[in-house]
Amino acid sequence: MSFSPQIAIAEPSTVVATGTGTEIARRGVSFDGNSVVLVASACTACDAVAWPPAARCHACWAAVTPRRLATSGTLYAFTTVHTAALGTEVPYVIGYVDLPDGVRVFTPLRGDASRLRIDGPVTLHGAAGAPGAGFWFEAAR
Amino acid sequence: MNGRHVAVVGAGMIRFGKYPDASYPDLAQPAVVDAIRSAGIEPHEIDATFCGHSFGGMLTGQRILKGLGMTGEAIVNVENACSSGAGAFHQAQAAIASGEIETALVIGVDKLTQFAGGTLPLNVEDHEVASGMVMPALYAMRAQRYLHDYGYDADDLARVSVKARANGALNPFAQFRKPVTLEEVRASRPIAEPLNLFQCCPTGDGGAAVVLMSAERARRSGATPVWVRASVLHSGRYMTGFRDFTLPEITVRSAKDAYEQAGIGPDDLDFAEVHDAFTIAELLYYEALQLCERGEAPRLVADGVTALGGRVPVNPSGGLLAKGHPIGATGVGQLAEAYWQLTGRCGDRQVAGARIGLTHVTGGGIAGFDHGACAITILAA
Numbered sequence: 001m002s003f004s005p006q007i008a009i010a011e012p013s014t015v016v017a018t019g020t021g022t023e024i025a026r027r028g029v030s031f032d033g034n035s036v037v038l039v040a041s042a043c044t045a046c047d048a049v050a051w052p053p054a055a056r057c058h059a060c061w062a063a064v065t066p067r068r069l070a071t072s073g074t075l076y077a078f079t080t081v082h083t084a085a086l087g088t089e090v091p092y093v094i095g096y097v098d099l100p101d102g103v104r105v106f107t108p109l110r111g112d113a114s115r116l117r118i119d120g121p122v123t124l125h126g127a128a129g130a131p132g133a134g135f136w137f138e139a140a141r
Numbered sequence: 142m143n144g145r146h147v148a149v150v151g152a153g154m155i156r157f158g159k160y161p162d163a164s165y166p167d168l169a170q171p172a173v174v175d176a177i178r179s180a181g182i183e184p185h186e187i188d189a190t191f192c193g194h195s196f197g198g199m200l201t202g203q204r205i206l207k208g209l210g211m212t213g214e215a216i217v218n219v220e221n222a223c224s225s226g227a228g229a230f231h232q233a234q235a236a237i238a239s240g241e242i243e244t245a246l247v248i249g250v251d252k253l254t255q256f257a258g259g260t261l262p263l264n265v266e267d268h269e270v271a272s273g274m275v276m277p278a279l280y281a282m283r284a285q286r287y288l289h290d291y292g293y294d295a296d297d298l299a300r301v302s303v304k305a306r307a308n309g310a311l312n313p314f315a316q317f318r319k320p321v322t323l324e325e326v327r328a329s330r331p332i333a334e335p336l337n338l339f340q341c342c343p344t345g346d347g348g349a350a351v352v353l354m355s356a357e358r359a360r361r362s363g364a365t366p367v368w369v370r371a372s373v374l375h376s377g378r379y380m381t382g383f384r385d386f387t388l389p390e391i392t393v394r395s396a397k398d399a400y401e402q403a404g405i406g407p408d409d410l411d412f413a414e415v416h417d418a419f420t421i422a423e424l425l426y427y428e429a430l431q432l433c434e435r436g437e438a439p440r441l442v443a444d445g446v447t448a449l450g451g452r453v454p455v456n457p458s459g460g461l462l463a464k465g466h467p468i469g470a471t472g473v474g475q476l477a478e479a480y481w482q483l484t485g486r487c488g489d490r491q492v493a494g495a496r497i498g499l500t501h502v503t504g505g506g507i508a509g510f511d512h513g514a515c516a517i518t519i520l521a522a
Contacts, residue, residue, distance in 0.1 A: 021271025049381060076383070077283070080331075081275060084273065086257055086262075094274065102382050103382060
């Protein structure tokens with residue numbers, strides 16, 4: 001018994017354009033009126049979850065399905081940036097939020113920065129017209 | 142090591158610094174000439190050249206070598222962020238070990254003053270970069286987490302800069318040659334909290350080169366050989382979930398493989414040149430390279446264990462913090478330093494009796510990775 005490759009006439013695959021980094025992040029944000037939710041991709045075969053959502057599972061290449069993520073999590077780490085890429089207004093605050101879905105999300109942080117704590121609770125905010133990907137996290141009230 | 146033994150037989154480097162009017166060939170050619178002369182060979186004896194750079198554009202190696210009459214043989218340009226130069230070295234030693242070639246030239250070069258300011262430009266196809274990620278911020282978050290998890294403070298970071306600048310003051314190849322005090326580090330302006338200016342590597346330009354030979358060719362050449370005992374190049378593992386920012390997985394894996402290849406352990410190192418792009422990086426890499434247990438790195442600095450004259454000096458050159466970090470040039474600059482250390486040519490910063498040294502670079506700035514690339518080399522006299 002030998003491995004037999006699939007024999008077919010070669011055809012070009014479809015290119016799915018995902019755009020710039022900002023557009024990639026925006027594809028993972030969904031607005032419904034005033035409420036915002038992050039939408040990941042979940043693998044239909046191995047359940048690997050990715051945010052921003054991917055067109056195929058990065059782990060096993062199987063098809064993916066959208067999965068809405070929790071809107072609150074814990075702040076793994078954060079920093080106030082005083083020197084940034086040329087042309088970017090500073091200071092700004094960014095960080096990583098760990099969601100109970102097992103996903104770590106890189107995010108702008110807004111609100112009172114003095115209330116931000118490592119491992120502290122944070123909640124998702126957003127606005128369809130907001131700059132960048134249109135979402136951010138704030139220290140939970 | 143698999144295949145034939147490989148030796149470093151010559152090295153050259155310009156002083157890293159700001160050369161806004163210099164071209165890539167201007168930065169690299171003096172290093173190439175010095176490396177080939179120190180190897181005691183003729184330019185035509187180079188069988189292939191591997192040129193590491195990140196921002197040089199098309200055919201950087203060819204542009205450098207055309208002015209030195211060294212064209213016609215293979216020139217391979219290698220891009221792997223801060224591991225570009227060391228990645229080029231890895232390819233060169235593999236080509237010799239496999240028997241494909243006998244003698245190789247490795248160039249590392251980059252010019253960061255071509256950018257008008259700000260942090261290192263990262264790729265905007267990356268969603269984190271598009272949302273404000275910059276290299277100091279990534280390391281700042283690692284620093285915040287490390288200080289939090291192990292109960293240290295900002296002075297534990299700052300002491301790394303003080304050590305680096307003290308070593309750089311002894312190194313004529315270093316961009317910064319003035320020592321700094323703990324107070325001066327504390328007082329420098331904030332970049333990304335808790336990191337401030339003196340805890341970050343400078344913007345700069347540089348060129349470095351080394352010549353490699355097969356063992357047989359090296360013995361015939363009369364040059365002073367330093368042996369490549371391990372050369373490891375890995376990519377980081379992409380993860381969408383949680384990762385421990387205090388455990389740089391790519392360096393952990395690369396170090397383990399390098400020690401295994403060389404048949405040595407961390408206690409056998411006489412010195413190491415590590416990727417201290419920011420103070421926190423040096424501390425994390427002590428632990429990843431197994432120079433100490435996790436959570437103990439700041440004590441090595443405080444106790445002088447990694448200072449010149451200590452048990453295992455780290456970054457005797459001044460490292461990226463003082464010697465400078467022109468991205469693609471850095472890894473080759475480390476290898477030049479290691480070659481000079483192991484052949485006793487380092488003057489005031491010489492590690493006495495150095496027989497075995499390790500060089501380590503990473504390459505970051507990509508979402509979902511600890512780092513995109515890591516190269517570790519172990520060299521022995």
